[in-house]
Amino acid sequence: DVKVTQSSRYLVKRTGEKVFLECVQDMDHENMFWYRQDPGLGLRLIYFSYDVKMKEKGDIPEGYSVSREKKERFSLILESASTNQTSMYLCASSSPAQRGTYEQYFGPGTRLTVT
Amino acid sequence: AQSVTQLDSQVPVFEEAPVELRCNYSSSVSVYLFWYVQYPNQGLQLLLKYLSGSTLVKGINGFEAEFNKSQTSFHLRKPSVHISDTAEYFCAVSGPNSGGSNYKLTFGKGTLLTVNP
Numbered sequence: 001d002v003k004v005t006q007s008s009r010y011l012v013k014r015t016g017e018k019v020f021l022e023c024v025q026d027m028d029h030e031n032m033f034w035y036r037q038d039p040g041l042g043l044r045l046i047y048f049s050y051d052v053k054m055k056e057k058g059d060i061p062e063g064y065s066v067s068r069e070k071k072e073r074f075s076l077i078l079e080s081a082s083t084n085q086t087s088m089y090l091c092a093s094s095s096p097a098q099r100g101t102y103e104q105y106f107g108p109g110t111r112l113t114v115t
Numbered sequence: 116a117q118s119v120t121q122l123d124s125q126v127p128v129f130e131e132a133p134v135e136l137r138c139n140y141s142s143s144v145s146v147y148l149f150w151y152v153q154y155p156n157q158g159l160q161l162l163l164k165y166l167s168g169s170t171l172v173k174g175i176n177g178f179e180a181e182f183n184k185s186q187t188s189f190h191l192r193k194p195s196v197h198i199s200d201t202a203e204y205f206c207a208v209s210g211p212n213s214g215g216s217n218y219k220l221t222f223g224k225g226t227l228l229t230v231n232p
Contacts, residue, residue, distance in 0.1 A: 004158070033219070040124070040224060041224060042205065042222045042223055042224035042225050043159075043205065043222040044222075045219060045220075048219060058219075090158055090159065092159075102147050102149075102164070102166065102209055103149060103161045103164055104159075104220055105161075106151075106158035106159040106160070107158050108156075108157055108158045109156075109157070109158050
């Protein structure tokens with residue numbers, strides 16, 4: 001059974017703190033993604049990675065960074081958390097398009113509150 | 116650039132009634148289309164996908180969708196809904212313009228389906 005896990009389901013942090021959100025997949029997928037989900041806005045892509053140590057900006061990268069040191073792990077970093085980063089964060093993974101599989105597999109999400 | 120429009124933000128229906136959730140996309144090239152479902156406090160789960168071939172796609176839990184290239188639509192349907200179908204549904208599009216071989220997904224803003232007894 002395929003699985004994407006996220007380190008926390010709920011997280012409360014203070015403004016200015018450095019925050020790490022961790023995501024691990026056990027499917028040997030090359031591609032990994034971080035989204036944030038806000039009511040009425042759907043899912044917006046923050047960053048994605050298509051290989052170890054490779055990353056590309058998504059649609060809303062400002063205020064975030066990422067790290068991918070191992071194939072199975074993709075971390076989202078909020079360098080200095082702000083209240084407008086309060087949101088649901090979803091991690092996903094997928095295999096490359098060449099294998100004919102395009103869907104992304106999602107983790108359960110981390111609901112982050114910044115106070 | 117690709118975009119997805121889900122025409123209804125909320126759809127309330129009664130149990131055992133049919134439902135259609137509408138999705139339109141814009142893209143100048145071939146696309147791949149997906150419907151995902153998100154139950155409360157959970158991640159997204161794939162319902163069905165269209166990559167090529169038959170334009171009528173059947174998915175899990177009795178859902179189906181029809182790809183209509185001329186109308187650039189991919190509407191989701193179920194002939195008879197259950198209380199357990201209450202969830203948020205997301206339409207997504209991918210394709211060659213999504214970033215080389217990485218095939219990013221562009222999501223719609225979601226439709227909240229509420230099934231009432």
